[in-house]
Amino acid sequence: AADLAPLRSELAGPSENISEDITTTIVEIKQGNADILRRLASIEAHLSDSDERLTAAEMKIESLALDVADLCSRLDDQENRARRNNVQILGFPEGVEWGNPAQFLGETLPALLKLPEGTDLSIERAHRSLAPRPAPGQRPRPFIVKLLCFPVKELLLKSARELGSVEWEGRNILFFPDLSKALQDRRRLFLLVKKILREKKVKYGLFYPATLKIMYKGETTAFGMVEE
Numbered sequence: 001a002a003d004l005a006p007l008r009s010e011l012a013g014p015s016e017n018i019s020e021d022i023t024t025t026i027v028e029i030k031q032g033n034a035d036i037l038r039r040l041a042s043i044e045a046h047l048s049d050s051d052e053r054l055t056a057a058e059m060k061i062e063s064l065a066l067d068v069a070d071l072c073s074r075l076d077d078q079e080n081r082a083r084r085n086n087v088q089i090l091g092f093p094e095g096v097e098w099g100n101p102a103q104f105l106g107e108t109l110p111a112l113l114k115l116p117e118g119t120d121l122s123i124e125r126a127h128r129s130l131a132p133r134p135a136p137g138q139r140p141r142p143f144i145v146k147l148l149c150f151p152v153k154e155l156l157l158k159s160a161r162e163l164g165s166v167e168w169e170g171r172n173i174l175f176f177p178d179l180s181k182a183l184q185d186r187r188r189l190f191l192l193v194k195k196i197l198r199e200k201k202v203k204y205g206l207f208y209p210a211t212l213k214i215m216y217k218g219e220t221t222a223f224g225m226v227e228e
Contacts, residue, residue: 072182079180080209085124085153086178089143091171094133101126101143112168113159121156122148144178153177186210189226 089105097104102123110119128141147153160166160175167173179187187210194212197204203215212223 076180076182077209080183083178083180085147085150087145087147087153087156088129088176088178089145089173090140090176091173092140092143092168093171094128094140097143101128101145105143105145108168109156112166112173113156113163115155115159119152119155121152124148183209193226 102125105126106121106123109115109121124146126143126145129144131141134140147156157175157177165172166175187206190206190210190212194204194206197214205213205215207213210224214221214223
């Protein structure tokens with residue numbers, strides 16, 4: 001036993017050191033884990049705050065998008081109301097007006113459309129569209145005609161429809177309401193539907209701004225969208 005005492009003393013020293021090292025390591029690990037947990041909690045709080053701000057921003061963007069769409073719709077409506085008395089006339093070659101479109105059209109349209117004698121067109125102003133002058137052989141620019149009276153505009157369009165084909169010196173002359181591009185695009189969506197209705201001899205009408213009314217078996221149904 002006396003011989004083993006020094007050995008026990010020598011073994012006790014390293015064991016105590018190992019125990020201290022383990023304890024120190026455990027404390028450091030616990031401190032590290034606590035630090036990690038604090039950081040995770042901070043990150044979670046930050047993410048939660050970011051999610052709330054992102055949700056609020058998305059709601060604001062959606063609200064602004066609706067406002068912009070509403071403003072665009074109102075602006076387009078105002079533009080088309082400003083063109084309410086306008087007519088677009090396509091087919092007259094460039095230069096036939098000799099610098100005075102209002103006079104040329106005022107003298108030409110009554111006979112061309114077979115209007116009642118003495119019809120006063122009351123043209124406020126007329127001009128070619130603002131596109132660049134086309135090269136020879138290219139399609140001529142349309143006339144944009146502003147009339148003082150809305151009924152006269154309706155008379156021109158109605159007379160052109162009833163004639164079916166309007167010709168001037170061998171050229172086909174077309175008459176259209178002067179609408180904004182946005183509204184023209186909306187109305188153009190009904191082209192295929194209108195073609196089918198004509199083929200089936202179903203009576204219809206496309207009304208302002210872009211409402212298709214179909215008269216069938218004594219009933220009239222209105223559609224604001226092609227999908228309907």
